[in-house]
Amino acid sequence: MHYDVIIVGAGSMGMAAGYFFAKSGKTTLLVDSFNPPHDKGSHHGDTRIIRYAYGEGEEYVPLALKAKELWNDLAKETGKEIFLQTGVLNVGVAESEFIKSVLSSAEKFALPVHVMESAEVNRKWPGMSLSSDMIGCFETTSGVLKCGECIEGYRELAELHGATIVTNSRVLDIEIHENSVTIKTEGNKYEGDALVVSAGAWAGNLLSMVGLKLPLEPIRKTFAWFDVDETLYGQQDFPAFSFETPEGFYYGFPSIDNVGLKVGRHDGGEKINPDDPRRTFDEDDEGDLRRFLQQYMPHHGPLKYGEPCMYTLTPDEDFIIDLHPNHSHVAIAAGFSGHGFKFSSVVGKILSELIIEGKSEHDISPFKMGRFIKN
């Protein structure tokens, strides 16, 4: 069979794209090395934060708001619980660029963000202990996406609209022809009119097969769950959070369904080869997270468990969402730099627009790959 579009990598971005293509009536093939959602790439660990007043830059806000709308649609169409409105508390010193961008995004887009002095934060959430020079910016409408449900939801709907998903099949080769593409897996060959490459931490390797050398760096990250008193840290009252501290940039989630307080560190991490066995969560990882908790959430209990995961960083930590410079039937979504999940609904839609219409109705000019390609 010849497909209208082939998607290599059916994870966060690819699965959403599969849904939007199939819904548009395109014959769609998704191929993945594993069986998404899975715990081998960048989308496991149950939860991802979604926030709209964006510390990483105002240009992300319209996309975050559109993503939210699409997540609501996904929840309605599948009947799944996709989003929990816990609110998100962004913490830092008032002069921090991240906090300044949260506040300017909130002002420009009239987002409900309440600025709180440290004492007010510590009073409202007795599980927190902010130092006096910090402020909290609490966005009430933001919260938590259940990432496994999101990918399962798009998978179900994509299949309902006729998409074919080939799992546990790694793409080993890609050939681009003038108006078509061929991909090869162990023992199989598939052909299509158009291609999307959305391969997460493996994107650098796959993109080199289509003549692109992009600065994409897979990084080992970890997160962990700690036992806590539910009255202090449970989802009923406690928000998701991001903390820019002198020691590092940490983020986390309230204890949802009694699983424990989840914490991770956004900055730092080791460069890795995504094919090498990942070092499991160890004492150093625990020590780092525990130091953060001891200072800012001192009433936490013992570690329950921790896991490794992967970011794919670009040098400026902004995404790459673009058409191939020499082949307008090839679209690329890569380098989500540890903050892409919340956007995956809208990125899926954008990828389908790029291939079907040659352009997107959303402003993706900040994400062009040209910024990394030297003439």
Ligand SMILES: Cc1cc2nc3c(=O)[nH]c(=O)nc-3n(C[C@H](O)[C@H](O)[C@H](O)COP(=O)(O)OP(=O)(O)OC[C@H]3O[C@@H](n4cnc5c(N)ncnc54)[C@H](O)[C@@H]3O)c2cc1C
């Ligand atoms: C610890 C951690 C915490 C995070 N927290 C947040 C957060 O709170 N909020 C947020 O918005 N974002 C967050 N992120 C970032 C977000 O999860 C990622 O940006 C996003 O999941 C990346 O999506 P992706 O589609 O690029 O990669 P993935 O979801 O990993 O999908 C890539 C897929 O490609 C497949 N693939 C790769 N190579 C091949 C091949 N050769 N053939 C076939 N298939 C292939 C893989 O198997 C995989 O399924 C976090 C990430 C991590 C690791």
